[in-house]
Amino acid sequence: MSKLVIATRESRLALWQAEHVKSLLEARGHQVSLLGMTTRGDQILDRSLSKVGGKGLFVKELEVALEEGRADLAVHSLKDVPMDLPAGFALACVMEREDPRDAFVSSRYAGLAELPQGAVVGTSSLRRVVLLRAMRPDLKIEPLRGNLDTRLRKLDEGQFDAIVLAAAGLKRLGLGERIRVAFEPEEMLPAAGQGALGIEVLSARRDLLDALEPLSHHATALAVSAERAVSRAMGGSCSMPLAAFATFSGEFLQLRAAWGDPEGAVPPVRAQSALIAADVSQAAALGTAVAMRLREGGAR
Numbered sequence: 273m274s275k276l277v278i279a280t281r282e283s284r285l286a287l288w289q290a291e292h293v294k295s296l297l298e299a300r301g302h303q304v305s306l307l308g309m310t311t312r313g314d315q316i317l318d319r320s321l322s323k324v325g326g327k328g329l330f331v332k333e334l335e336v337a338l339e340e341g342r343a344d345l346a347v348h349s350l351k352d353v354p355m356d357l358p359a360g361f362a363l364a365c366v367m368e369r370e371d372p373r374d375a376f377v378s379s380r381y382a383g384l385a386e387l388p389q390g391a392v393v394g395t396s397s398l399r400r401v402v403l404l405r406a407m408r409p410d411l412k413i414e415p416l417r418g419n420l421d422t423r424l425r426k427l428d429e430g431q432f433d434a435i436v437l438a439a440a441g442l443k444r445l446g447l448g449e450r451i452r453v454a455f456e457p458e459e460m461l462p463a464a465g466q467g468a469l470g471i472e473v474l475s476a477r478r479d480l481l482d483a484l485e486p487l488s489h490h491a492t493a494l495a496v497s498a499e500r501a502v503s504r505a506m507g508g509s510c511s512m513p514l515a516a517f518a519t520f521s522g523e524f525l526q527l528r529a530a531w532g533d534p535e536g537a538v539p540p541v542r543a544q545s546a547l548i549a550a551d552v553s554q555a556a557a558l559g560t561a562v563a564m565r566l567r568e569g570g571a572r
């Protein structure tokens with residue numbers, strides 16, 4: 273069968289994800305190799321992502337490799353993939369989702385409620401900041417960047433009383449025991465696409481669709497399509513605190529979303545809706561409808 277090259281970032285999580293796709297494809301008879309590369313997002317570690325150009329930072333170099341024919345596939349955490357891909361690129365495959373929740377990580381405290389008044393919590397996600405503030409306005413929330421190992425090290429060095437990370441990344445790296453408690457979506461609604469992997473290809477590469485089809489996961493694709501439609505309709509960038517989380521069971525797609533005021537002047541606006549969805553365009557329509565409800569509720 274075909275020989276495929278996967279372009280990947282070189283963080284431990286990105287490599288795990290690329291290896292995961294590699295082994296799934298190999299099990300189906302393909303020959304696969306990895307092409308590791310460093311992206312702008314990996315180089316810029318001192319500033320909040322929202323200030324330096326956003327989600328595209330982790331994706332651009334991988335797209336150049338696809339364009340130049342040095343690689344066939346790029347594996348991404350969907351959360352980091354911009355809503356609209358550049359012309360000529362397509363999200364060919366959405367894979368089964370890992371745990372979509374956010375995780376409370378701390379060595380001293382068992383959960384948010386145990387944190388003392390004014391405790392220091394690390395996160396650079398604006399979504400996590402506004403949702404944490406809504407639950408615990410007293411906390412001191414401080415920026416936390418770097419790859420997963422760096423963030424855990426900063427916690428272990430005592431720079432924070434607790435940090436918040438995606439459960440999916442920790443579990444993939446075998447660090448699931450660091451999770452003291454996973455936030456229920458009612459408390460901290462996940463980001464669009466959190467926990468799901470997507471495979472990007474050049475749109476012209478119809479030849480790859482057959483190889484990728486067995487890796488795609490219908491329920492995840494529907495959920496993520498609804499979530500990403502919320503972000504798209506809200507003009508979502510990572511400078512907007514936005515959460516969107518959908519679940520699909522039976523034929524029923526349920527979507528919840530939350531918008532936070534970046535200045536924190538008003539509490540988060542929440543909206544939800546559900547419908548029977550059979551394909552990704554119906555799922556996206558649900559996302560658009562929920563975005564409209566957010567706006568009606570005061571989201572900008």
Ligand SMILES: NCc1[nH]cc(CCC(=O)O)c1CC(=O)O
Nearest residue numbers: 349351437438440441466467468
């Ligand atoms: N923003 C970085 C990022 N992109 C994807 C994940 C975790 C894995 C996932 O959501 O699939 C993380 C780390 C985090 O948010 O803690």
